[in-house]
Amino acid sequence: MSKRVLVVDDHAPTRALIRTVLEAEKGATFQVVEAATGTECLKAADRQGPFDLILLDVNLPDMDGFSVCRAMRHVDTSVPIVFVTAKDDLKDYASGRDSGGDSYLVKPIARASLRSIVHLFTSIDRNAAKPELSSK
Amino acid sequence: MILGRPYPSGHVALVHGGSEAAYAIARMLRSAGHRVTVVEQGRRVIQTVLDAAPDLLIGSVGFQDPPLASVIRTARQALPEMPVLVVVGRDDPDALVEADEILREPLDSGELDLRVGGLLRAQAERRALQRRVDELLGLYKISWAFSLAAGPVAFFGHLARQSAQLLKARKGLVLLFEGERRQIVGQLPGFGFTPEQVAHVRYGVDGEARSRWNFRKNGPLISNKPASDSRLLSDLVTALELNSLIIAPLVRGPEIQGLLLVADRIEGRFLEEDLNLLLAVAAEASGAVENLRLHEELKRANTLLQEYDRLKSEFVAVVAHDFRRPLMAIRGFAELVLEEPDIPPDARQEFMRTVINETEGLARLAEDTLLITRIETGEFEHRWSEIELGPFILDAVPLGLSEHSVLMDIPAGFPKIVADADRLRQVLTNLVTNAVKYSPQGGSITIRCRERGGQHVVIEVIDHGLGIPAEQIDRLFRKFQRVRTEEHMRISGTGLGLYICRLIVEGHGGHTWVESEIGKGSTFSFVLPLDARAAQQTRHKPSEAERPRPLTGPGSGN
Numbered sequence: 001m002s003k004r005v006l007v008v009d010d011h012a013p014t015r016a017l018i019r020t021v022l023e024a025e026k027g028a029t030f031q032v033v034e035a036a037t038g039t040e041c042l043k044a045a046d047r048q049g050p051f052d053l054i055l056l057d058v059n060l061p062d063m064d065g066f067s068v069c070r071a072m073r074h075v076d077t078s079v080p081i082v083f084v085t086a087k088d089d090l091k092d093y094a095s096g097r098d099s100g101g102d103s104y105l106v107k108p109i110a111r112a113s114l115r116s117i118v119h120l121f122t123s124i125d126r127n128a129a130k131p132e133l134s135s136k
Numbered sequence: 137m138i139l140g141r142p143y144p145s146g147h148v149a150l151v152h153g154g155s156e157a158a159y160a161i162a163r164m165l166r167s168a169g170h171r172v173t174v175v176e177q178g179r180r181v182i183q184t185v186l187d188a189a190p191d192l193l194i195g196s197v198g199f200q201d202p203p204l205a206s207v208i209r210t211a212r213q214a215l216p217e218m219p220v221l222v223v224v225g226r227d228d229p230d231a232l233v234e235a236d237e238i239l240r241e242p243l244d245s246g247e248l249d250l251r252v253g254g255l256l257r258a259q260a261e262r263r264a265l266q267r268r269v270d271e272l273l274g275l276y277k278i279s280w281a282f283s284l285a286a287g288p289v290a291f292f293g294h295l296a297r298q299s300a301q302l303l304k305a306r307k308g309l310v311l312l313f314e315g316e317r318r319q320i321v322g323q324l325p326g327f328g329f330t331p332e333q334v335a336h337v338r339y340g341v342d343g344e345a346r347s348r349w350n351f352r353k354n355g356p357l358i359s360n361k362p363a364s365d366s367r368l369l370s371d372l373v374t375a376l377e378l379n380s381l382i383i384a385p386l387v388r389g390p391e392i393q394g395l396l397l398v399a400d401r402i403e404g405r406f407l408e409e410d411l412n413l414l415l416a417v418a419a420e421a422s423g424a425v426e427n428l429r430l431h432e433e434l435k436r437a438n439t440l441l442q443e444y445d446r447l448k449s450e451f452v453a454v455v456a457h458d459f460r461r462p463l464m465a466i467r468g469f470a471e472l473v474l475e476e477p478d479i480p481p482d483a484r485q486e487f488m489r490t491v492i493n494e495t496e497g498l499a500r501l502a503e504d505t506l507l508i509t510r511i512e513t514g515e516f517e518h519r520w521s522e523i524e525l526g527p528f529i530l531d532a533v534p535l536g537l538s539e540h541s542v543l544m545d546i547p548a549g550f551p552k553i554v555a556d557a558d559r560l561r562q563v564l565t566n567l568v569t570n571a572v573k574y575s576p577q578g579g580s581i582t583i584r585c586r587e588r589g590g591q592h593v594v595i596e597v598i599d600h601g602l603g604i605p606a607e608q609i610d611r612l613f614r615k616f617q618r619v620r621t622e623e624h625m626r627i628s629g630t631g632l633g634l635y636i637c638r639l640i641v642e643g644h645g646g647h648t649w650v651e652s653e654i655g656k657g658s659t660f661s662f663v664l665p666l667d668a669r670a671a672q673q674t675r676h677k678p679s680e681a682e683r684p685r686p687l688t689g690p691g692s693g694n
Contacts, residue, residue: 011465020472086457
């Protein structure tokens with residue numbers, strides 16, 4: 001069964017890389033949707049969801065990734081959101097956690113790390129973890 | 137009170153039963169220069185004494201209606217400092233009444249004169265002493281206010297009010313000399329003035345409108361009819377409704393810091409001794425004014441330093457981010473190519489192209505950052521050369537990179553200029569690249585060169601792109617500042633390009649500016665001296681733009 005991943009980054013080569021890495025995976029099938037801004041991310045989550053994982057940049061041109069994450073959490077409390085950012089300030093880690101993110105990775109990420117984190121989060125059975133949401 | 141004479145004259149109230157003796161005493165006193173009020177028995181005695189408020193009371197024990205003792209007791213309750221001299225009969229006992237001095241009849245005119253004079257002098261001295269105590273208390277209150285002053289407004293208010301109250305006047309104001317603008321400026325809140333009146337107090341110390349009184353040369357000023365006083369600025373006197381005034385300069389070393397003004401609505405209000413008192417206040421206050429000025433300056437410098445510090449950490453954070461971002465794609469694609477033997481050749485080629493593009497971007501960013509650091513720290517040295525602008529621009533502009541048409545508008549026979557060719561190329565490349573980037577609809581880009589005044593050249597890069605909101609124009613040439621509109625945000629940029637342009641142009645002794653209209657396009661312009669090398673000799677340093685200024689005293693720049 002294919003897993004759906006939303007990649008949010010304003011830097012096109014980064015999006016292309018993540019897409020290429022995920023689509024080259026042999027053991028699993030990933031379907032990648034790209035968004036270049038926070039607005040595009042929220043729109044994609046609304047119209048093309050649900051997703052199994054969101055990889056979210058912080059420095060987005062229209063709004064910061066933390067705000068995007070908070071906005072996402074209003075509509076979906078269980079989708080794993082992993083920040084992938086070049087910001088490595090301690091307070092950014094804290095903001096990432098406080099805004100409802102599940103993990104925080106600092107660029108540049110080795111291909112191996114990217115693969116393992118994507119596999120880890122997409123293999124979580126969301127319905128099992130959050131039974132109260134499983135009825136629908 | 138005149139203390140120089142041995143026996144001052146004064147006002148004496150005479151409470152005496154026997155009218156003949158009373159008039160004899162009154163005559164003696166009057167001939168010695170005293171004023172005498174004779175109080176007769178039985179008719180509003182106490183009220184008459186109180187109304188007279190004499191400097192001295194002389195009573196005789198023969199006064200019975202009411203008894204002298206009760207007259208003295210009652211009068212002393214209202215006038216506690218008034219001395220009392222009692223005249224007793226030849227055979228009367230001494231201790232009948234409470235008195236400062238006792239004289240026994242018959243009276244000798246010489247002795248009466250001596251006693252009265254002594255009492256009056258003691259009285260005058262006591263009053264002078266009391267006044268001095270009041271003054272000291274006032275000064276004490278003022279210096280106390282200095283130490284408690286919470287910021288300039290509280291301080292100037294205190295100083296103005298205490299100075300006025302000390303001189304029992306209705307108005308007070310502190311005026312400060314502002315060195316940079318060479319102006320005397322009234323400081324809010326003042327005492328007895330409206331804020332509008334205080335705001336009115338602002339005049340230059342040079343030129344026509346200055347006051348004709350030079351405080352540095354002539355010292356303090358006292359004017360009891362300011363309206364017709366040619367030493368003063370008549371419009372200020374009218375605006376502030378000053379009918380008598382004293383001004384004492386606030387002096388620190390050789391510098392005049394400002395002025396302390398005390399004024400009143402009544403003409404002829406001030407005496408020489410008021411001036412002395414205000415000078416004492418001014419001397420006391422000048423130290424506090426200096427401290428306050430230093431404190432404010434320190435606060436300003438501190439704010440600047442904090443701002444500088446904030447900009448620096450922001451710079452580090454942004455640079456760190458911008459350096460890491462391309463690395464992600466570079467590393468990732470390189471790993472893919474290395475680890476995945478099955479990637480088809482054209483995909484492999486595309487990956488490597490991305491790696492190279494990102495590496496180039498990274499190299500540019502490194503160059504930009506290094507250049508900025510070198511210029512900002514003053515380590516940058518220009519390499520001057522003669523440039524023929526027409527061919528130079530043609531060569532510098534990255535033609536064929538986009539679908540935009542680039543037009544050149546430069547008059548024939550344009551003079552050669554002297555500039556740093558590599559840096560000038562960078563300015564042109566940045567401006568033209570921006571023009572292309574922010575004109576997503578295409579269109580033409582014009583580069584126009586014009587000579588100005590035989591000394592300068594103006595170069596404009598004109599596009600028909602997105603345009604810039606008016607309120608964002610001012611910060612465009614600052615570090616990491618980009619136009620923030622939805623359309624601009626879609627286009628990536630570091631926010632360093634225009635800042636570099638500005639640093640380079642200012643390093644050539646020129647300046648940059650931009651005119652723009654939303655939706656119509658922008659014109660980025662810069663002006664350079666025709667010979668930047670020669671112009672540099674007459675300037676001292678490159679751009680100080682983003683550096684905090686060192687502490688400067690008022691007027692030190694003059």
